[in-house]
Amino acid sequence: MNRQISLTVNDKKKEIRIDVRQSLLEVLREQLGLLSVKQGCAVGECGACTVLIDDVPIDACLYLAVWADGKSIRTVEGESRNDKLSRVQQAFVDEGAVQCGICTPGFVMAATSFVEKHHQQNISRHDIRRGLAGNLCRCTGYDTIVTAVQKCLDEDD
């Protein structure tokens, strides 16, 4: 059940052989070594495996790797530029929006897509919570995360 697929991962073109039974999560972690993509629940509840596919956030655990053929994938590994964290990553650091860290890469990717979609729009904290409703954090709660996202939305480019 093998297939050859070509995809772009964090701006790099890849040609890989996958099994059609593999999830994108498994391919990203096991074949491409992108360990920021976490497996939490494996059934689309927790968002720890969130990656962007053509800039749209999805749960990589509920996405067949074969569907990624021809697509562009973004994970946390590709978000910093020249050793400089992305705006969203830096805001998470500044606000202390991290405790154990398992949910963080998924949150950063969901937040990145939310900020790109709603930058400089009038967005309430409740809207941010709705936008991040597909990600669970079991340590520290969501206030610092929401504040980090709010800062990014308000910032100038």
Next chain:
Amino acid sequence: MFNFKSYARAGSVQEAIQLLGQNPEAHLIAGGTDMLVKLHKGKAQFDHLVDIHDIAELNYITQNDANDIIIGPLTSFTQVAESELICKRIPVLSQAVLTIGGPQVRNMATIGGNLCNGVPSADSATPLIALNAAVTIEGRDGSRQMPLESFFLGPSQVALEQDEILTAITITRDNYTDYFGHFHKYAMREAMDISTIGCSAVCKINDGTLQDLRLAFGVAAPVPIRCKGTEDKVRGRKISPKLLTDIANNVPSDVRPRTSWRAAKDFRLQIITTLAHRVVEQAILSAGGTIQ
């Protein structure tokens, strides 16, 4: 790794019908947000997959010459919720689909998948049956159309033969023009939860009277249902607080909720009567009506 035994990818509706015909055990997979969860849990009845994920001809929202709204079954909930046409003409549908899952799930899950799963809690089902939506089904021998309401046969059972595929969801112009609606989902959380009860009301008002009401509930019976007894009783009546109370008092005779771990039967009935009152009230208000 998911452990299905065979996998075939369809590039078109015709190819999907053909592939289903070749393997009587095959099931369709579309957005995957339900199917891959079932596969993760190792459900053997889904061992053979026909993948329709990338059939572009089934992903669209459009209006035909008669101004009917037609939704392709592979349209994601995000696409439905963000569609200008849906938001303008049948906002009750975008309101309902925004309560499903979270953003990541709505980006993948398809409206056709939600209907074809046939669960009583499908949140896109109640606004669509309240809008008298019809479904188009294609198979070896051509296509047929039926009301969405009769598409639901029982829990996880829909009127699809094994080698048939849902190809369109249609809301005709007369079924949405001058109608206004409201949706409410009662659940334990505001996101990533399954409806305890879902309710959609669509109404048309004229000069202080309720010309037409279509009231639908999810999880109030083995399938998403309409409250036709109540609808018939109140059609043409003057809008008043008494009318809302009468609607609320009458709906229990239209529903058959059951006890599950999520909620007991009598609690569900309580939610149903409360929502009938509130959701119809909101629908009347959004139609520009006043209740006094």
